[in-house]
Amino acid sequence: METDIKSAAxxxxxxxxxxxxxxxxxxxKDQGRGVVGFFCSTVPEELFTAAGLLPFRxxxxxxxSTELSDAYFSPINCSFPRHTFNQALRGExxxxxxxxxxxxxxxxxxxxxxxxxxxxxxxVQVMSLPRKVGEPQIDWYYDELNILRGQLExxxxxxxxxxxxxxxxxxxxxxxxxxxxxxxxxKADKPPITGAExxxxxxxxxxxxxxxxxxxLRELLGExxxxxxSRDYRARLMILGGELDDPxxxxxxxxxxxxxxxxxxxxxxxxMWRPVDEAEPDPIxxxxxxxxxxxxxxxxxxxxxxxxxxxxxxxxxxxxVDGIIGERLLFCDxxxxxxxxxxxxxxxDEIPFMALDREYVLSGEGQLRTRVQAFLETLEARxx
Amino acid sequence: MIVGGVDVGSATGKAVVMKDGxxxxxxxVGATTRPQETARLVMEAAIHQAGLSSIDHxxxxxxxxxxxxxxxxAEENVSEISCHARGAHWLAPTTRTVVDIGGQDCKVISxxxxxxxxxxxxxxxxxxxxxxxxxxxxxxxxxGLEGISALENQGEEPCxxxxxxxxxxxxEVVTLVNEGTELxxxxxxxxxxxxxxxxxxxxxxxxxxxxxxxGGCSKNEGLVRALAxxxxxxxxxxxxxxxxxxxxxAALIAAEKAGARG
Numbered sequence: 001m002e003t004d005i006k007s008a009a010x011x012x013x014x015x016x017x018x019x020x021x022x023x024x025x026x027x028x029k030d031q032g033r034g035v036v037g038f039f040c041s042t043v044p045e046e047l048f049t050a051a052g053l054l055p056f057r058x059x060x061x062x063x064x065s066t067e068l069s070d071a072y073f074s075p076i077n078c079s080f081p082r083h084t085f086n087q088a089l090r091g092e093x094x095x096x097x098x099x100x101x102x103x104x105x106x107x108x109x110x111x112x113x114x115x116x117x118x119x120x121x122x123x124v125q126v127m128s129l130p131r132k133v134g135e136p137q138i139d140w141y142y143d144e145l146n147i148l149r150g151q152l153e154x155x156x157x158x159x160x161x162x163x164x165x166x167x168x169x170x171x172x173x174x175x176x177x178x179x180x181x182x183x184x185x186x187k188a189d190k191p192p193i194t195g196a197e198x199x200x201x202x203x204x205x206x207x208x209x210x211x212x213x214x215x216x217l218r219e220l221l222g223e224x225x226x227x228x229x230s231r232d233y234r235a236r237l238m239i240l241g242g243e244l245d246d247p248x249x250x251x252x253x254x255x256x257x258x259x260x261x262x263x264x265x266x267x268x269x270x271x272m273w274r275p276v277d278e279a280e281p282d283p284i285x286x287x288x289x290x291x292x293x294x295x296x297x298x299x300x301x302x303x304x305x306x307x308x309x310x311x312x313x314x315x316x317x318x319x320x321v322d323g324i325i326g327e328r329l330l331f332c333d334x335x336x337x338x339x340x341x342x343x344x345x346x347x348x349d350e351i352p353f354m355a356l357d358r359e360y361v362l363s364g365e366g367q368l369r370t371r372v373q374a375f376l377e378t379l380e381a382r383x384x
Numbered sequence: 385m386i387v388g389g390v391d392v393g394s395a396t397g398k399a400v401v402m403k404d405g406x407x408x409x410x411x412x413v414g415a416t417t418r419p420q421e422t423a424r425l426v427m428e429a430a431i432h433q434a435g436l437s438s439i440d441h442x443x444x445x446x447x448x449x450x451x452x453x454x455x456x457x458a459e460e461n462v463s464e465i466s467c468h469a470r471g472a473h474w475l476a477p478t479t480r481t482v483v484d485i486g487g488q489d490c491k492v493i494s495x496x497x498x499x500x501x502x503x504x505x506x507x508x509x510x511x512x513x514x515x516x517x518x519x520x521x522x523x524x525x526x527x528g529l530e531g532i533s534a535l536e537n538q539g540e541e542p543c544x545x546x547x548x549x550x551x552x553x554x555x556e557v558v559t560l561v562n563e564g565t566e567l568x569x570x571x572x573x574x575x576x577x578x579x580x581x582x583x584x585x586x587x588x589x590x591x592x593x594x595x596x597x598x599g600g601c602s603k604n605e606g607l608v609r610a611l612a613x614x615x616x617x618x619x620x621x622x623x624x625x626x627x628x629x630x631x632x633x634a635a636l637i638a639a640e641k642a643g644a645r646g
Contacts, residue, residue, distance in 0.1 A: 340588070352503070366450055367489070371506060374465035381466075381500040 001247060003197055007223045009216035010197070013204035017247060020061055020092045024208035028054050034097035034156065039111065040104035041266040041298075042129050044145060044287045046276070049210055050168035051158045053097070057206030057267075059245050060084035062092070063361055072114040078107040078331050079360035080243050085111055088119060098123030098155070100148065105300055105334060123155045131302045133293045142288040149284065165283040169276045171210055176272035178217045179205065182224070183269060186261045187319055190229035195239065195260020196250040202267050203245045233259035235379045238316055240342065241265050241327035242298060242335055248362050253325065256372040262319040264312055265327075270296045273311075299338035308338070309345045316351055323352040323379045325372075330357050352379055387642060388430070388442045389634025390423050390458060391467065392451030395487030395515055396600060397422035399430035400631040401442070402639060409434025410628050415487075419451025427457070444642035446634040450488070462637050464630050465493055465504050471633030472596050473499030475622045480592035483582055483611070484630070485601035487515040492585045494592065505589050512548040513581035515601050520550045521574050524557040525567060533604050535568050543573030548581050572606060579610035586615060593617055598629035 060083030130137035
């Protein structure tokens with residue numbers, strides 16, 4: 001990754017983002033400690049932290065083929081689960097002590113079924129996240145979280161007390177707070193960090209021990225508070241979308257001259273824009289409310305589109321965005337309809353919007369460049 | 385002022401030379417495997433047609449199209465969306481929607497009354513609705529692209545081609561051929577199938593008349609008729625070959641930029 005950020009902390013983030021196993025995870029394993037993989041930003045990683053485990057968000061980083069996983073999936077399944085499962089079949093996830101899957105979408109939840117047939121990971125669970133965002137659904141997820149709590153206690157031989165869970169929530173909230181500080185630096189006319197660099201920082205947060213990550217992030221923020229962005233750009237962009245963990249995708253956009261200053265994406269602001277309520281005496285209740293209702297939601301949730309577009313508008317205004325790019329993984333039925341609604345809603349605000357389809361592994365760079373260039377030309381023509 | 389526009393597309397290269405707001409030369413060639421070579425060949429031919437002896441007579445050149453990053457003699461490149469929009473609006477000033485059907489993609493561009501791009505949609509990672517789609521169908525019908533244009537409009541009842549995926553549509557066409565269906569019926573069905581795809585793209589962007597077609601496939605009259613019927617509008621032809629609209633736009637942008645430089 002091309003960067004003018006010099007800190008060693010940032011280099012560690014880039015390293016963690018660019019691979020699956022990284023030195024921080026290896027060091028953790030070498031201490032004899034466990035790692036639990038999980039899919040989707042709605043899985044409460046605080047429970048793993050409370051159990052003394054390292055939560056690791058599942059990715060297909062480094063994959064170049066789906067030839068092994070296509071025996072289990074079809075070519076019209078989303079490329080994210082296909083590449084990620086292919087990496088698992090190649091042994092890239094053999095370091096996991098456990099895996100928690102979730103019905104975030106029908107493509108991703110099928111990983112559970114395939115995983116338990118094909119792989120030997122000792123602890124594999126699947127959670128059921130409700131589709132609506134009301135009180136009955138919070139109660140449902142509260143039960144799910146308590147079931148997972150019991151499963152973790154039993155398998156890993158730990159006591160998940162309220163106090164431990166509360167401490168894990170506090171730690172994760174501190175991480176969220178620092179990540180938000182990083183985002184707020186990007187409100188500047190010349191942000192000290194690009195969108196691609198920010199994504200590397202965010203992805204790394206799901207792939208290393210939390211306390212270590214927090215310390216490194218604080219170090220990076222110290223450096224960035226002194227740094228003034230030098231990059232010239234043609235427009236300030238926001239990225240809207242789901243599973244995007246590859247900074248190279250944003251680098252292509254930024255090389256065309258569109259600086260990504262904020263996002264609503266599930267390795268981005270939706271992970272951390274709001275904290276979990278630490279005042280709630282029952283920490284499981286606090287987590288259920290947070291993951292079902294209080295965090296910015298994604299289109300898999302029913303009836304919540306008005307809140308989502310409100311969040312998009314709020315971010316676009318706060319970060320003085322010139323245009324929004326909606327990225328969607330091919331065959332994603334959640335995002336295709338959402339993007340159409342977003343396009344119509346943003347017309348009311350006169351915020352230009354462009355929807356882009358992509359594959360999980362970066363391809364079709366020429367088409368991507370053409371679209372981004374045309375979008376930037378359109379934004380410039382508006383400004384003249 | 386003399387300027388040039390070159391559009392290095394996936395299937396063909398197009399070049400236009402303009403003098404003081406008038407087209408004085410234009411040319412088209414099939415794409416080679418080297419975009420810089422395609423650009424050189426087509427630009428030289430257009431310059432020759434304009435009665436000029438050398439590229440040095442041009443004050444500015446803008447390039448566009450998929451090969452736009454590889455053209456050494458152009459000072460800048462502009463996306464084909466902006467170029468088709470500019471070209472179509474100059475050729476037909478009442479244009480508010482441009483449908484460009486090229487070799488490997490199709491795009492729908494929405495314009496303001498001044499000709500600036502308001503919004504656009506492109507087909508993504510799919511050959512449906514492109515020249516490649518027609519090439520695949522021509523292969524299945526053993527008739528060549530010219531055959532597709534020549535055989536349409538013979539009054540036959542169109543077949544239904546339900547697949548928009550070029551691979552599966554080709555299988556469907558092969559089935560029809562083997563059932564003994566007449567070629568004009570199949571071709572009419574193919575045109576309707578592509579028009580369906582374009583229809584939804586136009587509706588996604590929002591139809592505002594006048595709508596014009598650019599790109600090589602817009603010379604397929606059966607397709608134009610099928611799309612006009614689906615949208616329930618009249619589609620007027622551009623006053624020049626619609627395939628050079630992008631190169632015209634590039635030349636216009638070249639003139640504007642040279643003018644701004646003074």
